[in-house]
Amino acid sequence: MIIMCAGRMEYQVKQKDLEKCFKFAVEYHLDERKGQSNRTTGQYRGLGGIVDNFFIGKLIEIGVASIIQESTKKKMILDFEIHEITKENVTDPDIVSIKERRKERTPKLYIEIKNVSLADRWIGLTAEQFRTILKNSVVKDDPSKLFIIYASLLSKNDGADGDLLGVYLKAKIGQKLLKRFCDSKDLYVKIQYILSGDELKSKGVSFREGSYMYETEIFQEVNAKTADKITNPENSHIYTMLRKGGNILPIIMRDRKPKPKEFGKFTYQGNLEIYTKKNPKSNRMYVYCKSNVRVKNKVLGIFNLKKGKVYECYFTTVGWNPTLKRNNVWIAQRNLTNVVPSDVSSRIQNIANKI
Numbered sequence: 001m002i003i004m005c006a007g008r009m010e011y012q013v014k015q016k017d018l019e020k021c022f023k024f025a026v027e028y029h030l031d032e033r034k035g036q037s038n039r040t041t042g043q044y045r046g047l048g049g050i051v052d053n054f055f056i057g058k059l060i061e062i063g064v065a066s067i068i069q070e071s072t073k074k075k076m077i078l079d080f081e082i083h084e085i086t087k088e089n090v091t092d093p094d095i096v097s098i099k100e101r102r103k104e105r106t107p108k109l110y111i112e113i114k115n116v117s118l119a120d121r122w123i124g125l126t127a128e129q130f131r132t133i134l135k136n137s138v139v140k141d142d143p144s145k146l147f148i149i150y151a152s153l154l155s156k157n158d159g160a161d162g163d164l165l166g167v168y169l170k171a172k173i174g175q176k177l178l179k180r181f182c183d184s185k186d187l188y189v190k191i192q193y194i195l196s197g198d199e200l201k202s203k204g205v206s207f208r209e210g211s212y213m214y215e216t217e218i219f220q221e222v223n224a225k226t227a228d229k230i231t232n233p234e235n236s237h238i239y240t241m242l243r244k245g246g247n248i249l250p251i252i253m254r255d256r257k258p259k260p261k262e263f264g265k266f267t268y269q270g271n272l273e274i275y276t277k278k279n280p281k282s283n284r285m286y287v288y289c290k291s292n293v294r295v296k297n298k299v300l301g302i303f304n305l306k307k308g309k310v311y312e313c314y315f316t317t318v319g320w321n322p323t324l325k326r327n328n329v330w331i332a333q334r335n336l337t338n339v340v341p342s343d344v345s346s347r348i349q350n351i352a353n354k355i
Helices: 015-030 047-069 127-134 164-173 197-203 224-231 333-338 344-354
Strands: 002-005 008-012 075-078 095-100 103-105 110-115 122-126 146-155 187-196 205-207 219-221 240-244 267-269 272-278 283-289 293-297 301-305 310-313 328-332
Touching (some): 008 344, 015 164, 047 187, 122 187, 127 197, 224 272, 224 283, 328 333
Antiparallel strands (some): 008 187, 075 095, 219 310
């Protein structure tokens, strides 16, 4: 069932979808042409690891394809075949063919379907993947023929565990041990964003191999007690006020990683004061808003800071090993509303018409 919801489209997961995805994972695991090690870490990867890797991705592909299909008489055909891992397979679109008027044909658009969490900081492609897709026979160096559809698997039952293997086993064997998992009917796929190749090419930011993945929420409101300490003149020996007003908001580091040159300048409108506190191991920076303040950055977008609030302002990296292993072309998820149209249903209809 497809559900229209305030311009966004959702697909309710069916038990048969879980069956299909689980079957694919098992067949992949049993295929002798496939290695049983993780391509990133080299560690052994059993059936459980294969299920974790493929289950949610394939389920989201089914949901997105079904949503597109609802807007057209064409049938979207996904790839559920097991292939050998070769360079030729890397650029295959997720919708591999179209069935129209009882005939199967190559799609006229390249559709890449990706699982996204609302906690993800960045979306996009590796630079190598982007270049390779542009050379694909469907795209032919025309980025307007590429669409990256970002969707999430969500549950209507917030109190239950939504782990897909647990949901699948609960439906199959029904033991009391599994009762804490939600039912398949509680799950639904929701399209969050649709990014075109044109938008990624024109708005994407290059993050080079060897640089770092940074957090995108750089302003964190401090509690009232800390705010009073920072703005109290008696603590001027601890918290040094840099200046009042100005056009450029200087951002300093909280950790010792290099300042992200990819972000560029932060400009603001409003009345604020900037305070710093230097510690032996780190520097801290705070922004006191004497009015509502609007901070703008070309990469991270808009930050609306409230009058009377104090915010700690810092760059910090993501994860225990934030060093990037590849070149990437990224857009900050928090800035997507300034990059892509928010009307998902119209873009889905456009894809359905042109694919």
